Amino acid sequence: MLGSLPSFARLEAELGKLPGIGSKTAARLAFHLLRTSEAEVGALAEALLEMKRKVRFCEQCFHIAEDRLCAICASDHRDRGLLCVVEQPQDLLAIERSNSYKGLYHVLHGVLSPLDGIDPEDLKIPQLQQRLTTEGFEEIILATNFSVEGEVTALYLARLCRENGLSASRLAHGIPSGSGLEYIDAGTVQQAVSGRRTL
């Protein structure tokens, strides 16, 4: 019956293109928006367009930014001897939320995955190489995820650091806070045991 309602069907179709939004959720959202005031729907539409117009990537670290440099690269309050390499801007934000790091970042925008044809040149690795030789870092923290691709990427980057005479570290791998051992996968438990610390 939506054949006679092209604008409603079109909104459902557009919403259904979003990740994790199936056709039922898309319909539910469209019906919600139908009952939402024109001003509120307009605000959502404008937010979409404004984000697309204003947000770009930092020219230095490739985090999201609204200027040439992101707020972190532009800040005077960061330790410029430390560089933390992450896969995605989301990972950077997670580290910032932890309030445990005051250095700079480099966002790769992906991980190495030769099987999918993703080589260093497809990521921001050439730009990282450039920074390693020019910015005088003391330590590089490789904070790619603990997935197969994340580990492979960290190994690749560790070699890159060594070639530039820089020490590289990796985030600690173990049991997260508040988690019972029985619910943790065997690989993580194994890492936690082999990486145990003397008290």
Next chain:
Amino acid sequence: MLGSLPSFARLEAELGKLPGIGSKTAARLAFHLLRTSEAEVGALAEALLEMKRKVRFCEQCFHIAEDRLCAICASDHRDRGLLCVVEQPQDLLAIERSNSYKGLYHVLHGVLSPLDGIDPEDLKIPQLQQRLTTEGFEEIILATNFSVEGEVTALYLARLCRENGLSASRLAHGIPSGSGLEYIDAGTVQQAVSGRRTL
């Protein structure tokens, strides 16, 4: 760190207002849209605005429509002696998808709920009353949901039908297709037993 990214933070906030979209999902969607082409984000924004501009409610049955009357009320191929009363446009669409009904509809846009202060005048019940006296229906199918409020509303409307000399029916209440008895609530099983049919 999103303080320096007002347009991205604003999009996250707007997405987070949608039902069922929490702050983590809103962030995930915003990051997805960040990587989506400007044309595709524009298409979503335009679909939102166009829906709001074009979609209204049918003047006769209050289903969603882009004209004065919805496609069902305007059609020459519907049985005008049958009226099916539903709570929401979504319910109408579910019945249409079943391909089992060729009459007209009336959408209440809610259910009676005296505790929440929802009286007949807050729904499209006065307009239904008007249709019952003028359109010459033979049967009214009360297809409100089998919730407490839906049942109360159906009872209220059944009395309204009787007062207008019209017969009212209710959708069959029982075990859905493909469902095992063990997973069905006791109330539904009770209804299915009392409503059993001789083969």
